Amino acid sequence: MTATAADDTNEFAASEQPLSIYELIREDIISGRLEPNARLKVADLATRYGTSTNPIREALQQLRGEDFVVMEPNRGARVRPIDEAFVRDIIEIEVLIEPALTKWFCSIATDADIVDLEAAQAEIEAHNFADPKHHGELDTRFHQLIYDRHYNRHAADLWWKHREILRAISRRFPTSLSRRQAVLREHRELIEAIRAQDADKAAEVVARHVEGSGRHIIEQMGVAKRNGPRRGSA
Amino acid sequence: MTATAADDTNEFAASEQPLSIYELIREDIISGRLEPNARLKVADLATRYGTSTNPIREALQQLRGEDFVVMEPNRGARVRPIDEAFVRDIIEIEVLIEPALTKWFCSIATDADIVDLEAAQAEIEAHNFADPKHHGELDTRFHQLIYDRHYNRHAADLWWKHREILRAISRRFPTSLSRRQAVLREHRELIEAIRAQDADKAAEVVARHVEGSGRHIIEQMGVAKRNGPRRGSA
DNA sequence: ATCTGTTGGATCGTACATTATTTCACATTT
DNA sequence: AAATGTGAAATAATGTACGATCCAACAGAT
Structure with a gap:
């Protein structure tokens, strides 16, 4: 696909x-x-x-x-109605798959790949979450650099499908300031781990990254639900 | 036929x-x-x-x-044409997912669950690989006892889908004697680990089980290919 | 007020028309 | 004469239209 x-x-x-x-x-x-x-x-x-x-x-x-x-x-x-449980299910799978994909990337990454990652990360930092939709695209591109060339097409496709679903959701919610900091920090940590050829460290960072991303989305969904669907004034 | x-x-x-x-x-x-x-x-x-x-x-x-x-x-x-790479891709994903599902099962398994597992295993041993198709059904039922009640429907469905594909393939090939022994041994190990509430051990056994199963299928596919392409309606 | 027959609307199945591709005969070229 | 390019007919996929069927909501009667 x-x-x-x-x-x-x-x-x-x-x-x-x-x-x-x-x-x-x-x-x-x-x-x-x-x-x-x-x-x-x-x-x-x-x-x-x-x-x-x-x-x-x-x-x-x-x-x-x-x-x-x-x-x-x-x-x-x-x-398909998407609720917290659905997001949690997807995230739990991604917490397993993405670290594995990342580990392999560590073993084949070249200097050029590091440069690309840093460029993508620089774009993310320059944009600084100004527009949720655009940030979603930049962030997707960052991770795509790592997963796209993986030999396991099935796993990569699965990641992509999940990614699109998550992007569709997170597009509607703002990203909290603390989450923004965490995203940038974890991206930098990830690049460093890859550069240092530390596959286990990279996998650990990615697991934490996905986990945190999922938790944030679910929290945002909960907030949106408590504040009521539409119907603002209270 | x-x-x-x-x-x-x-x-x-x-x-x-x-x-x-x-x-x-x-x-x-x-x-x-x-x-x-x-x-x-x-x-x-x-x-x-x-x-x-x-x-x-x-x-x-x-x-x-x-x-x-x-x-x-x-x-x-x-x-969909299914080749060795495709099987390898699926297996690699299952090696990640099934241990995670198994770990959770360890935390909720009851005595009745153990009894069910032992009964399913007894059926497998009684049947003793007489008919590949029937063995596939029994083996599926064994693992289904572990995965079917998992809260993560998405992961369970993914397992089921992959399971059906693998079953479709392995149905055509015989199971080697050494593989048969390994299957029975690993199943028993798994039951013991669950009974002992040793989630890590259970996960390790399952990972080994899936890995071995995949390797066996891929080897059989290679043998079949060397022994000449299938006769068939083209 | 509950039940029942009717009606409206949407899905599902069948038949047909259109468009693209494959096949194969035939002519041309080397 | 063998190989290759051309084109028309056959084949199959894709799109359109319409009737049959099913479900849900509603009106009227007991």
Whole structure:
């Protein structure tokens, strides 16, 4: 799979080839334009994307296979509702996988790779969390440098899929100041560990990084829920 | 062995509702009736399952999302070809996930759970690898006792999916005598570790178990390839 | 107020049209 | 004459339209 359409925000999308219906719906789910638990009527989507219903149905089935959509017989499809438990489940898997991927990267990293990582990190620090969405893209690119060339495509794809889901969520929440500091610190620690060829240290840092990221997202979700869905004044 | 497509679903005959097209195709892929890399023409499948093409197309899309089939634009679908690298990738992920699941099981296992595990193990030993397919079912049930109640549904589902793929492959190969011994020994070790509440030991045993299982499958695949490519419908 | 028949809407299955690809005969070239 | 390029027909995937079926909400009657 390896959908390498990572950094394009489908605005200049028409330049290459028209994205498939599947990709369009997927992007709309990840970006939040189609909200979690939103009903997905094939007729509506057909008019929305200017096609007939059959491509919509097939795209939804594929998305169901990827767990982005849930379907009940004769009752249609909905965007997968994402709750704290779901995020926790994904994070627990990533805490296992990402350190393993990182360890291998340590054994093949070159000077050029270190330079790339430092450049990506510099961009993150320069941007300094100004825009949550853009930060998400930069942060994804940073970690992608480490995982993308891994020989285990299955594991890398799994990371990517989880990453997109998490990005879709964290996009809606602010990043606390303490979390920002931790992110920057852990990234720097990670680069240092890789440079020092200390695979165990790098794995430990990544595990802590993922764990902390997940905890932060879950906390933000809890805050958002306590403050009530929409309906601001209290 | 020709055909016998009809009676192969006997074990689940109690199921009242007719299986969906998706489930039928999926079963045919896992059971090997649809061979790896086989071309999947919607028209053929439509006549095969006695329906029109649309349900077939949607089922294939879902299976694509689950990575059971691969599709190229305008060139149709094929059963995912499974090679050694693919198995290795899955095993590497399982080596990470299964120990973690097992550790948690240690903390919640009851006497009744131990009894169930021993009963499942007794069945495996009684059967003694007489029929590869049946052994696969028994072995799956053994491990399922450990993973099925885990709170992390995502991880458990991932295990189940990988398990089905591996079962589909190993079903075609014999189990070497040394591997058989190892399987039984490791299962007993695992039960003992759980009984002794030694989570680390249990995790270590499981990691070794998965690793060995994967290595064995990959070796068998290599043997099969050297002994000449399969006869088959192409 | 609960139950039942009706109605509206959406999903699901079938048939057909369109578009792309593969195949194979045939002509051209070396 | 063998090899290769061309093009038309066959084959199969993709898209569109429509009828059948199922479910949910609602109106009216007991």
